[in-house]
Amino acid sequence: MTSLAVSPSAARPLSPLGTASLLLVPIGLVNAVGFLWPVINLLKMSFREASASGALGAGYSVETWRAALTDHFTLELIANSVGVSLLITVLTLIASYPIALYLHRSTGTWRTVLMVLVVAPLLTSAVVRTYGWIAILSDRGLVANALMMLGMTDPPRLMFNLTGVIIGLTEILMPYMILALLSGFGRLDPRFEEAALTLGARPLKIFVRVVLPLTAPGMALGSLLCFVLAISSFVTPKLLGGGRVFLLATEIYDQAIVTLNWPLAAALSMIVLVVFGVSLTLYGRALRHIA
Amino acid sequence: MDERPVSLALKITAAVMFVFLLAPLLVVLPISFSGDDYMAFPPSSWSAKWYGAIFGNAAMMGAFWVSLALALVVTVLSLAIGLPAAYALVRLKPPGAEALSNLFAAPLLLPTIVLGLALLLVVAPMGLIGTFRGLVLAHLIVTLPYAVRVLSTALANLPLTVEEAAETLGAKPLTVFFRVTLPMMRSGVISTTALCFLVSFDEVVLSLFMTGPRLQTLPVAMYNHVDQQADPMVAAISVLLVVLTLAVVLVVDRTAGLSRTFVK
Numbered sequence: 001m002t003s004l005a006v007s008p009s010a011a012r013p014l015s016p017l018g019t020a021s022l023l024l025v026p027i028g029l030v031n032a033v034g035f036l037w038p039v040i041n042l043l044k045m046s047f048r049e050a051s052a053s054g055a056l057g058a059g060y061s062v063e064t065w066r067a068a069l070t071d072h073f074t075l076e077l078i079a080n081s082v083g084v085s086l087l088i089t090v091l092t093l094i095a096s097y098p099i100a101l102y103l104h105r106s107t108g109t110w111r112t113v114l115m116v117l118v119v120a121p122l123l124t125s126a127v128v129r130t131y132g133w134i135a136i137l138s139d140r141g142l143v144a145n146a147l148m149m150l151g152m153t154d155p156p157r158l159m160f161n162l163t164g165v166i167i168g169l170t171e172i173l174m175p176y177m178i179l180a181l182l183s184g185f186g187r188l189d190p191r192f193e194e195a196a197l198t199l200g201a202r203p204l205k206i207f208v209r210v211v212l213p214l215t216a217p218g219m220a221l222g223s224l225l226c227f228v229l230a231i232s233s234f235v236t237p238k239l240l241g242g243g244r245v246f247l248l249a250t251e252i253y254d255q256a257i258v259t260l261n262w263p264l265a266a267a268l269s270m271i272v273l274v275v276f277g278v279s280l281t282l283y284g285r286a287l288r289h290i291a
Numbered sequence: 292m293d294e295r296p297v298s299l300a301l302k303i304t305a306a307v308m309f310v311f312l313l314a315p316l317l318v319v320l321p322i323s324f325s326g327d328d329y330m331a332f333p334p335s336s337w338s339a340k341w342y343g344a345i346f347g348n349a350a351m352m353g354a355f356w357v358s359l360a361l362a363l364v365v366t367v368l369s370l371a372i373g374l375p376a377a378y379a380l381v382r383l384k385p386p387g388a389e390a391l392s393n394l395f396a397a398p399l400l401l402p403t404i405v406l407g408l409a410l411l412l413v414v415a416p417m418g419l420i421g422t423f424r425g426l427v428l429a430h431l432i433v434t435l436p437y438a439v440r441v442l443s444t445a446l447a448n449l450p451l452t453v454e455e456a457a458e459t460l461g462a463k464p465l466t467v468f469f470r471v472t473l474p475m476m477r478s479g480v481i482s483t484t485a486l487c488f489l490v491s492f493d494e495v496v497l498s499l500f501m502t503g504p505r506l507q508t509l510p511v512a513m514y515n516h517v518d519q520q521a522d523p524m525v526a527a528i529s530v531l532l533v534v535l536t537l538a539v540v541l542v543v544d545r546t547a548g549l550s551r552t553f554v555k
Contacts, residue, residue: 023378039401098308
């Protein structure tokens, strides 16, 4: 450091390209060690042989993949995960749309306050929000107690089953959907709606024929985001599912940490990435169709 | 003026959905003041004992200090690694800068469950599981993309003329960077600091893969606690965390301007 300052003329100045390479070395190293190599290794791992003891065999084979793609449990796991994530996406869209539309139409300080309320959950840990849902949905929770006060003796179980996972994840993903919808609402000019109104269209018809088509790109973006986040989320399904709900993300964790079947965990991860790829492609197609 | 009046139906639906969206956060505050030994809503009695319980819980307190130290180290490293990278990509524009930017952003595209597993599989044989170094590496993977992104944007929005003027007056590149460029990037640096700190402090899935029985972060300790028994203590910690987050956001707002930071 000091030598640079003492005799600057003696130091040969680096070319811009040389300086750039030097400045990019640290991030390149972190990226290579923490991302590129692990991901390539993950793909390789899915072709390793697993043994009952959790140790890895020496060779490579397609056995894990063959087993995963013929086994009833894994096939159901994939189908369930995709199905549940799609359902959560639709519910999130339905729950978020009114908020986004209202935000789009409100102005001034009121709008700022509401925006803060939408972003606030995003800044709060998923563990905290899931814990909040446990307080609402558990047997001694808000809903059960309210139902019992109303005279119901045996309120339905809302937790440790798929219902709880769906309710919790829908809420957890709403801020992402609302922000995506808002970013796509730019084309929604109130003058279009006024024009339709002047031409005699009823409110419902305006909504279906004018508002919905204009906001379709935002809906597509939000749905992609929520689907991808739903299928890869772990904390909420694990805590609200209580080990009774089996989805891809929870199974990846269990296979890696509990069963120590690393090849299967790696293969399931690759399947999640394939699902990601497929949804991105579908999104691209849908966008070309509606835009 | 040309705003369409909001219909009553939309107002009511939006209000109901807002209640749903905020419900889990709203119940946490009353529960943190529960006097019960188990979690029930509404609580049958009230007390502040669970706030006291946090400080008596060695595991939680230990995890808090780990998370705090981790977030600070990760934030400093993110700036130390992210700033040179952003400068190189934006100002020096080496061939392939675009592709490199995408590569550095790529970890955010992978689900953290996949990223966590991938890291576990290479880090476990190296004996880094349950170590501070392993956690730092894991967190850097997710904070660096944010750091490079925000710092690049801040750098790209600066007028080049001031830097050029300093150079014309004979300042060396390093002097120009530290005396001219960096001070002008102030708000970008502050937002990066806050963002990296909050992301690292909140990270749970990657940490779950990287922590061991003797080294836990606060979110992991909370997750494990909720997984085994959901008592009101986690609510009290949650309230304190929300206050901490609010404090960070307020500091950013005062120093860098919240609108410039989070709404680009």
